[in-house]
Amino acid sequence: MTHPALQPGHTAVITGAADGIGLAAARRFLALGLNVVLADVNAEKLLAATASLDAGDRAMAVPTDVSDPKAVISLRDAAIAQYGAVHVLMNNAGIGGGGSAIERPDRWRALIEVNLFGVINGVQAFAQTMIDQKTPGLIINTGSKQGITTPPGDTAYNVTKAGVKVLTEGLQHTLRNTEGCQVTAHLLVPGYTFTGMTARGTEKPAAAWTGAQVVDHMIASVSAGDFYILCPDNDVDRATDAARIRWAAEDVAAGRPPLSRWHPDYKDDFEAYMAAQRQENAGWLARYNDRIRAMDEPKGESGFTAGFLLGALF
Numbered sequence: 001m002t003h004p005a006l007q008p009g010h011t012a013v014i015t016g017a018a019d020g021i022g023l024a025a026a027r028r029f030l031a032l033g034l035n036v037v038l039a040d041v042n043a044e045k046l047l048a049a050t051a052s053l054d055a056g057d058r059a060m061a062v063p064t065d066v067s068d069p070k071a072v073i074s075l076r077d078a079a080i081a082q083y084g085a086v087h088v089l090m091n092n093a094g095i096g097g098g099g100s101a102i103e104r105p106d107r108w109r110a111l112i113e114v115n116l117f118g119v120i121n122g123v124q125a126f127a128q129t130m131i132d133q134k135t136p137g138l139i140i141n142t143g144s145k146q147g148i149t150t151p152p153g154d155t156a157y158n159v160t161k162a163g164v165k166v167l168t169e170g171l172q173h174t175l176r177n178t179e180g181c182q183v184t185a186h187l188l189v190p191g192y193t194f195t196g197m198t199a200r201g202t203e204k205p206a207a208a209w210t211g212a213q214v215v216d217h218m219i220a221s222v223s224a225g226d227f228y229i230l231c232p233d234n235d236v237d238r239a240t241d242a243a244r245i246r247w248a249a250e251d252v253a254a255g256r257p258p259l260s261r262w263h264p265d266y267k268d269d270f271e272a273y274m275a276a277q278r279q280e281n282a283g284w285l286a287r288y289n290d291r292i293r294a295m296d297e298p299k300g301e302s303g304f305t306a307g308f309l310l311g312a313l314f
Contacts, residue, residue, distance in 0.1 A: 011086050017092070037082070148162070191233030
């Protein structure tokens, strides 16, 4: 059973929709019978993507700079004017290429404006309106594993995605404590995904998932009531992600140095820990992988893998 917000005739608004996960979500929502409003800062690319859907008046393109709160309010108003209500909001727009803590202040500001304030602007423009509709609704914010384990490299990107995680957690707490609210918030945490932002060529790397795979996983997860939509990929499984997340949290609890996973003094400890976690979680992982493999089954009339929804949740 799909989430009640994902019903024919309902409307989804997706930012960062000109390619990648956002465009894949638009295709899947259309297959489920929803109308879709696609938003992206690149107007030319957005219009081409919308035309490629061949969905007639069920798809609308609204060029939008999510870093501008007024533009996001205009996006909301355009969606409601066209379709009457918004049932799904997917805050998916994002950019990369920030930098370390001591460099590129202009890129820091750009990433914070798009990746973090873009999501804040979406939540503040849409959430109360969706609550007031008194109908089932979904707000899905795209985060990143880099916002949870915060690996060295692009600290600016990590900061923005950590902010999205905290924002979405706080949002869900507010929604579940709002009387009569039928809207739920969810944090989408993709694995390695072949998108416009991550692609280094035209051919998908073997380790990467496609945007469509991420969206299949997302729909199954929200329909099952998951808040954290932690996606594996073809290289890193769910148990490995869980173990890495636990290790990162233990840096604080155990008083280790920050980012100890990448600290030479803790290299052997981390490798031993991961080996123990793999052995401990072998049975759990086998069951979880059965759930993931169900995504390869033939797709049902709804447009996504019916068998995936039948898998046990672990």
